[in-house]
Amino acid sequence: MFKKTLACTIALAAMLAAGSAMADTKDKKIALSNNYAGNSWRQAMLKSWDKVTKPAVEAGIVAAADPFTTSENQVTEQAAQIQNLILQGYNAIVINAASPDALNGVVKQACDAGIVVVSFDGIVTEPCAWRIAVDFKAMGASEVEYLAKKMPEGGNLLEIRGLAGVFVDDEISKGINETVAKYPQFKIVGSVHGDWAQEVAQKAVAGILPSLPEVKAVVTQGGDGYGAAQAFAAAGRPTPLIIMGNRQDELQWWKEQKDANKYETMSVSIAPGVSTLAFWVAQMILDGKEVPKDLTVPFLRIDQDNLEASLATTEKGGVANVEYTAEDAAKVVAGK
Amino acid sequence: MNRRLLRQALPFISLAVVLIATFIVQPRTMSYFGLNLMLQYAVPIALATIAQMFIITVNDLDLSIGPFVGLVSCIGATLLLDNPALGIGALAVLIAAYGAVGALVHLRNLPSIVVTLGLSFVWLGIAVLILPSPGGKAPVWLKAIMSVQIPVVPFPIVAAVVIGVVVHLALMMSSYGVIARGAGGNPKALTRAGWSMLRTKIIMYMLAGFFGVLSGLSLLGLTTAGDAHVADRYTLYSIAGVILGGGEFIGGRVSPMGAVVGALTLALAGSFLIFLKISPDWQIGAQGAILIIVLALRALVTYGEQKR
Incomplete structure (x- = not known):
């Protein structure tokens, strides 16, 4: 009983902290389907995903946010991976796609199975999916x-x-x-x-x-x-x-x-933390919020005067990064 | 137990083991929808494996089948869609090109590995010229074929059985099939008996090209858009599938049914590892481990066969 109360309190606190993120999505599962992990950008992207989604899962905002990466950057492998994620019963799949068009078949299958598909960075063109595109x-x-x-x-x-x-x-x-x-x-x-x-x-x-x-x-x-x-x-x-x-x-x-x-x-x-933006967007859609199908991510630009500050926060062998919060995501969705 | 029979049954046993393991890890796959989804992408792999098998039958190896399948998918998503006659013509030229490669390998006595490795870059280059970045659209009829819903038994299973049986009848039962396999088993004896090695190689290479085209088109029907890099991994998949299915690199010892089953096993093994949530760094290793275990078992059986 005590444990339950405690869990509820934590969940409540998290809800308040997360602001717009409602607890309606607490039993929803989100998966990340990533096509490649072989460079510093992608490594940072996966790290950001963990950094933001782990606390979100602990706080009970979503039930799971599991990352999956294909071992080689291959369309067929990622298509099979997405089909397996459909079978595993995820409610939303966040995709960094190996190809903008060649995954459309499987993305449509996911949509038909009632799954929310949010693509980012490497976007998919299938109309039923959301796109967080970089210009x-x-x-x-x-x-x-x-x-x-x-x-x-x-x-x-x-x-x-x-x-x-x-x-x-x-x-x-x-x-x-x-x-x-x-x-x-x-x-x-x-x-x-x-x-x-x-x-x-x-x-x-x-x-x-x-x-x-x-x-x-x-x-x-x-x-x-x-x-x-x-x-x-x-x-x-x-x-x-x-x-x-x-x-x-x-x-x-x-x-x-x-x-x-x-x-x-x-x-x-582009900040690799864009994966966390995609996570929050998927969560918002699961929550029943109105989200336009096409969103644009701002780029991360470093100039002469903020070089030192950016360098100080960038890991050795990494890439300059920002992570998104639920509020940041809400702002991007609102187009601000 | 009869060792020869055991050897032939091994691919089927491997498939059953992987299938049962997958069912246990993810019970949802044990349904029409689940099997359909999980095995869809095995169909183009099975076709590419059959293509590779024809080449292996005559003691050669094709390292260009992956990029070739990618090229077919690009042609299918552009030429075949805009101008069906031109598209079919282009695909026919590709099959003829495969025949020419067979002739070249035979006449100049070149190692097929080197020739096809070189060709893999040629196919990729042409594919990128036709479709510089992924796109295009699959013809409607192709999409319709690949998403057909057959009652009771999922389409990929029916397709796999049909491919296996048809090729089995042609290569293992027909009299020309015996000659073709003989070309791998004992080319000298075949030449002395008055058969043309050149002709046999050309025919086998063209059959490989034909199945490569089928593989590319079926893959296009699934992905709905073309991509030059879509099938880069098929080269290794197809070789592994043939060997997993009981084939040998030399001697014309191949098994079409086994090859199809080997391709299905490979595709399933990939899904199984994803369901287990194995880290991607280990996945390739784990897939390799499955291959080695099956081959080790086969070596064990063959060893016993020879001892008798």
């Missing part, structure tokens, strides 16, 4: 806009892209190229695929550098800026302005350069 195109565009302001005289650009054939890579690159077309003083003289990994980017840049004229700036997709800097240093060429992608090694390098020679740049990426 990757705008992210690419923002890099060039920054350069246009910073160096009005223009110059040659080197573009480092992500993984070929992936939707995110296509979108960021489109944003970059369309904006470059608006500023004729800039010219992309080379483009390589860095696969969002420093070592790959370093090799790719080192390979193309000898064939390039002077490069004024490097536009990137995140996870490749540090590798690019290393390649320029190894080739003995002057370090251009390299846009960073919020990774700790990139911020650390930027800080060193800033202290040594007042190096200036900016850094932009």
Whole structure:
């Protein structure tokens, strides 16, 4: 009896603390279906998920919030995983999808089984699912806009892209190229695929550098800026302005350069904590709240003046992050 | 117990064990809906495994079947949808290309592993050219076929049985099937007997291409959209499926029914591990462990067979 009262008190306290989160969802189970865990961004994303959902489960806001990751970044594997989650009786499935279209079949099956599907970062296009999308195109565009302001005289650009054939890579690159077309003083003289990994980017840049004229700036997709800097240093060429992608090694390098020679740049990426935003959105939908099907996440941008603060809170080998609370989620849903 | 029989029964026993274990861990799967959902994705894997089996029959190995299935799904989601005649033509060209690969491997006496490994990048490249980022749409009839609801027995099970039986009849019962398997068993004897090795290889490679196309189309019917990377894992799945189903890498010793059962076992093993909530870092290892256990059991049976 006492135990029960205690549990009720804790649940009540949690409800009050969580504000809008009602206890109506206390016996609902939410699953995270994640397609990949092999880089620092995804690791941080999973950590954030644990950090936010564990207290939520303990507080009784939801009954379970279990993360599932496929061992390889494969559509077929994730589809099978989602089918298994349907069978396990989850009420909501939060998805970071391996493909925007190729999971539509199984997502429809989940919806038909009465399951709430919320996709984020790697979104799905099936209309019955919710999408927490990142405007990757705008992210690419923002890099060039920054350069246009910073160096009005223009110059040659080197573009480092992500993984070929992936939707995110296509979108960021489109944003970059369309904006470059608006500023004729800039010219992309080379483009390589860095696969969002420093070592790959370093090799790719080192390979193309000898064939390039002077490069004024490097536009990137995140996870490749540090590798690019290393390649320029190894080739003995002057370090251009390299846009960073919020990774700790990139911020650390930027800080060193800033202290040594007042190096200036900016850094932009998506906070991996967006998984927690998706969690709260799923919880709100289960709670019966009205949530628009398409939401947009703001990007996390780091500039010259807040570099130190961001670097201090970023784990070694990690990526700059923010986690969302139920209130933050409610604000995003309300479009504020 | 008869060891030969035991050896042939081993794939079926493995499947039964994994199936029962899955039922125990997650009783919800023991229903029409559950089986349908869980086994759907085994159908394209089974077809890819049959494709691989044709290649293994003639002592070769196909390392390009995964990207090939991905390419078919891309063609299906674009060309086949917009212009059916052109789409069917493109798929026919792909099957012919497979035949040409068979001829090349035979005539130049090249190792099939190297040729197909190279080709895997060619298929992926063409797929990315056709569909630079995932998308397109599956033709309506394909989606309809793959989501058909048969009373009592779930569609994936019916499909698996039909695939297994049809290929079994063709390869194990027909007289040409004997020649095809002989091409793997003793190519010299076959040539001396006046049969063309070249022709046999071309036919087997084209059959592999044909089943690869079926695999890609059935996968497209399930995913409803194309993706060049959709089937990257099928290469390993298909080889593992053939071996799990009682096939051997050399000697033309294969079993179509076993291959289908092996593919189902692999697909189920994946689900089983997810139900157990095993961390993804261990999942590949656990899947490998299942493979090794089955192969070890088979080695044990074969060892006894030889001792007699």
